[in-house]
Amino acid sequence: MSRDSNYDHHISIFSPQGRLYQMEYAFKAASSASGLTGIALRGSDTAVVVTQRKVPDRLIVPDSVSHVFNITPKIGVLATGMIADCHSAVQRMRYEAADFEFKYGYAIPPAVLAKRMADLAQVNTQSASMRPLACVLMIVGVDEETGPTVLKVDPAGHYLPFKGTASGAKEQEATNFLEKRVERIENYTFEETVRTAIVCLGSVLGSDFRGNEIEVACVQGKEGRFRCLTEEEIEEHLNAIADDADA
Amino acid sequence: MSRDSNYDHHISIFSPQGRLYQMEYAFKAASSASGLTGIALRGSDTAVVVTQRKVPDRLIVPDSVSHVFNITPKIGVLATGMIADCHSAVQRMRYEAADFEFKYGYAIPPAVLAKRMADLAQVNTQSASMRPLACVLMIVGVDEETGPTVLKVDPAGHYLPFKGTASGAKEQEATNFLEKRVERIENYTFEETVRTAIVCLGSVLGSDFRGNEIEVACVQGKEGRFRCLTEEEIEEHLNAIADDADA
Amino acid sequence: MSRDSNYDHHISIFSPQGRLYQMEYAFKAASSASGLTGIALRGSDTAVVVTQRKVPDRLIVPDSVSHVFNITPKIGVLATGMIADCHSAVQRMRYEAADFEFKYGYAIPPAVLAKRMADLAQVNTQSASMRPLACVLMIVGVDEETGPTVLKVDPAGHYLPFKGTASGAKEQEATNFLEKRVERIENYTFEETVRTAIVCLGSVLGSDFRGNEIEVACVQGKEGRFRCLTEEEIEEHLNAIADDADA
Amino acid sequence: MSRDSNYDHHISIFSPQGRLYQMEYAFKAASSASGLTGIALRGSDTAVVVTQRKVPDRLIVPDSVSHVFNITPKIGVLATGMIADCHSAVQRMRYEAADFEFKYGYAIPPAVLAKRMADLAQVNTQSASMRPLACVLMIVGVDEETGPTVLKVDPAGHYLPFKGTASGAKEQEATNFLEKRVERIENYTFEETVRTAIVCLGSVLGSDFRGNEIEVACVQGKEGRFRCLTEEEIEEHLNAIADDADA
Amino acid sequence: MSRDSNYDHHISIFSPQGRLYQMEYAFKAASSASGLTGIALRGSDTAVVVTQRKVPDRLIVPDSVSHVFNITPKIGVLATGMIADCHSAVQRMRYEAADFEFKYGYAIPPAVLAKRMADLAQVNTQSASMRPLACVLMIVGVDEETGPTVLKVDPAGHYLPFKGTASGAKEQEATNFLEKRVERIENYTFEETVRTAIVCLGSVLGSDFRGNEIEVACVQGKEGRFRCLTEEEIEEHLNAIADDADA
């Protein structure tokens, strides 16, 4: 380790083991910066993202604290990591989406947007001008052909569609939770998808939520639009979960 | 700490812990440079900023010492930190506001201006050409739809609306003071808002003021304009506070 | 070694022994990044690539995990290494292929594409602006004159046509396997070629596959097009291999 | 100190304490370079600058040694620090003044010129291309609305109007001298202002002057123009001071 | 040596002894990279290059492994060194040849091409942007006036016409072999020239060849064109050599 520590001062050189340290540190920065955990899940005709809404300071206007962003009417993103970097990525996504629609005359498919963001992230690992962005993007959107979809883009430039995935502080625990249910998830109804995501988040954090303590956003069906659930809707789901648990 | 100290000589590389040291040092520079404390508060239809007017030198023309700046008729800012950096940020805010109005035909909303300044700050943490600005911006302005609003932008590129917030040397103490009253603040009248802000500043600094020792600026109501209170107005509020205390 | 370690912090300077360290580290990164092994083989009128489809996470949509990419109707590539770098290379290959066809009015021959990618890789070892890409490209395509062909391009800028070749974690073992059969390979039918490639992969990994655990793509004949085999087709070949083994 | 000394080799990075060392060294360079002291004072309708005219070498043509520069008919500046840097700043001031008048059709107000120079100085503390200029500017000029005014700009990008101020080797002593009289200074007549400035300089330097040993320049009244006093005028003031002292 | 080792990290600075280390390392890289040896020889009306065709891997398509490149109908080159650098140099040679013919209306003479490549190599030893290319070029071509000619260009930017020369691993031994025969070589017929080159290569490598183990290329007479000998032709020469030896 001591020898290698010299290789991590430059953005784009390999260590003798072929590692790119600055890229790895960006992952660490992305997962530790906010301390939040995010869950994304795809049911039979639903894609949903759930994350904590942890207002660090009671003085902050609570509904301004959000990691869920609208990109196009049919695509949204849950961005975890350094929040300023997240905003920068979201801004770029909106630009790329608008640019695509302007050029080609139809809305950008979620997978194309994810690929584009991943390609841009790769550049920051190869050329020395800019550090990688410390943020992980979990994109949910409606593909015109295949319906709701969940994609994850990370600072190394990976992008992959998922049945369910997680990011942030408790990424590993949430992934384990979801893996056990992976078979069933694909056939989940809207309600089951949303509730499983919420239950998963609660389980890894070891706590119950109230409606204003989490953010839930989703797309539903091929005609659906990306929207955030209201506090009331979330409360309903929480109640249903509680009822299930009691039952 | 000793090992890590090498990561802080470059503006935009991560340490192995995923930290950006130059960004953190910019916060320190921003809060320690002037030694002042600033308070921003939003009442029911008022947004107010209060700060000390500490003239370091009796030879300085006293009313030239100000950390409160006019951006548009409806937006003002209290900038704390290195004063030259503050001027640079204020200049940019004025340009961005004018540019927005020119492009879109209506005045820039305070939140849009805050977002823009935050995005610009983020760039200085990612690319290596310029150090981050050592200044914290507390923007007060009138949003056409939601009325008076308080926003804070910091060197890392965060921006958030607040019910009340503080910056500078005694930021933590002032925040504690405000947090205890957060419930009531939202319903404060103009007078209550201004006076609470003043009382808060006096409390954390452990001192009484005279009218020329603090700066108070505010927007009031949806039609209000950003303006600084005159020394007489401030004296009136100080007297009222004193009367309250005596009562 | 200790003395030399200083020469490897810059992308494009020689060590006293005339070595380019960053280029060598790129090879290490390319072979260790994904942990996969890829095989490419050319029979009498067939060129085939085979690799593992190792889905690292059961939550990932399985068919999104692929290292085989379509470049033109007649050219495909198996890219192993850092996946983001692979995408970057694939993107460039598609651009170069389209650009060639636009300029010269006929499809780019596989060897010309390989040469172009190798020349671009060489630049990253000579000038200091960008690190080499950590990826090895195994191109299969149909040459209008000589029929199916297999070419390999590496981070140092080498490109060579092969009768059979391998890349990734078990490159050496696979190469040994193929070398023993090199005489016979040239006369293989389509089926023999595909099955030998699969057997080779199984042999070096010491494991049996199911149809969804490997990727197989090929071109066949002068009129053939690059296509990936379906899971069913792969199963058929696996069964045939099993039958052979039993026989 | 030893640890921190590494942060001062780059023009624009923060030390862990949030300090910008090169900027601080520029102050030191500005105050120690020439060894001179300058005084600026604003009376009721007069602004005056006084400094030593120390000809380092009897062979130099004496009246070529001057730190007082004409910028526009109504604005002048006393620049102390590295003399070549002072010339560079003066050149820029003249350009900025001409440019302003060309663009807006009226003469640049002194405060606007001071702000512009401060903004330019700030850039040299933020971007790495140029070191800060080692010079302090004390601007005296006539504002069309408020009359004679004194402003000081330093290498950090601060600019402030003063009732009286000093710069250079004995800055602190001179400031103390002026602070004691600050109340009275505002009501001084032209003669009182000029003489107080001269007395102050003599006091901190512990010496008497002759008419050719100091430079005095002033603006007087709203219609006044910036001009340097002749040796005879200075002698007259010196005599008057001597008479007062004797009386 | 230890002191001096610091001078070799930059592409274009002198050591105190006036040496350019990176240039010297490029020579080492050029001669050690491929491990091959090349011979070039000029007879009375023939210029020939001979080198080993060492296929490092039985899986490589053997005739793709070549260090001999066609530049124009009348000029060819044997490039030894890092193969990717060789390709880069060959590409440039083709471009320079085409550019010359386009500009001046007649084919580039071999010496002009050699001079141009040497000048380009010199730039890489003087300016810091690119490392020198690790390759040695042995150009054979027909000069319209003087007939067949052999030229060598090295990474330092030297270029010289030779009666006979060598490059690569056994350069010194081959040079010694040729020097002993230098008087006679000038009068050699085509057959003698080719065979002497082959014998020289065999002698320094201490081994016999088969027709597919060496590459032979030549130009013959003023009207001749650059061409590679076929395997059959090479075999014929090898047989003739064997007969001579037996005789």
Next chain:
Amino acid sequence: MSRDSNYDHHISIFSPQGRLYQMEYAFKAASSASGLTGIALRGSDTAVVVTQRKVPDRLIVPDSVSHVFNITPKIGVLATGMIADCHSAVQRMRYEAADFEFKYGYAIPPAVLAKRMADLAQVNTQSASMRPLACVLMIVGVDEETGPTVLKVDPAGHYLPFKGTASGAKEQEATNFLEKRVERIENYTFEETVRTAIVCLGSVLGSDFRGNEIEVACVQGKEGRFRCLTEEEIEEHLNAIADDADA
């Protein structure tokens, strides 16, 4: 000193004491490079420069060794320091003079030219692209209004008119010599001025000259032109000096 030595490797950063080391080293280089001493003197209506003509090598064509350069018909310069840097400065002076005349329609006054050269020198102490020029310029010329004038420009960007000055190896001694006579110099006739300059040079060097061992150039009167004295003229002055001494 040891600590500080790190600050002198960059062209434009301050040491903690506010010093610019590279600028100081440039002075040392300027005064030690040629080992010569130059004298410039202004009499009542004469300006003269005198320096040694030390031909380092008897093989050099003697009259090619000169440090006196013609800039315009009315301006000349004695440049001491690294001779290549001197040529570079002279070239620039000629360009600036021509450019001025082209732009404004009258010949550049000597003081304007000196100021321009000083400003250009200042840039080399502030921005990092070029080292300061190691040369000191002593300009003699005719000002249309004030007549003959002597100005000195140094690597730091200072420029000053002098009654008499010196540069180079014995600068200090020559300055002392001239200071003693400073009162009288102003009233010197042409002959007195020239001879005093020669005597001064001889005195500090402790040697007698012959006509070809020194260079003398002058301007005389308002209509005068810059010209170098011939060997004969110099001899005459030397004889007159000798006669004076004998008398």
Next chain:
Amino acid sequence: MSRDSNYDHHISIFSPQGRLYQMEYAFKAASSASGLTGIALRGSDTAVVVTQRKVPDRLIVPDSVSHVFNITPKIGVLATGMIADCHSAVQRMRYEAADFEFKYGYAIPPAVLAKRMADLAQVNTQSASMRPLACVLMIVGVDEETGPTVLKVDPAGHYLPFKGTASGAKEQEATNFLEKRVERIENYTFEETVRTAIVCLGSVLGSDFRGNEIEVACVQGKEGRFRCLTEEEIEEHLNAIADDADA
């Protein structure tokens, strides 16, 4: 020395003693690179350069080894140093000569060409982009007014006309030889000039030459053209020298 060694890693910074190390190393490189010695001499109406023609390798085509280059019909140059740098300088000289003639309509005088090359060399000692060229140019040419002339340009940017001069390994010895004869040289006829140059070279190298072991080039008379002497002509001179010695 040890302390100073840090100043020599950058092309254009001064050491504390005001030295430019890279420039000094360039001199060393120029004189040691080729190991040759060159002599240039100017007689009454002749300018001649003489140098060794040392063919390092018997395989090199002997008449390709030359350090004498034609620039214009009336100007030639003997360039000693790193041969690739020499070619680069020669190329530039040809360009400058052609450019001059194109711009001004008459051939470039030798002194103007020398000055231009010296100015270009100076740039490489001041700005950091390129190392100085390791070559010394001895220019011989015909000046339309003064006839044949000899000029020397070195890596520091000096250029001077000489009656006779030398460069390379034995520069000092040759200079001593010529200095003893400097008086007589100026009146030498063509034959005397050529022979003295040859004798000088032979004397410092302690060896006799044959006609093909030295290069001799000259210009003769105001109408003369630069030309290299043939081997026969050189032999004649050598014989004459031998006869003289015998006599």
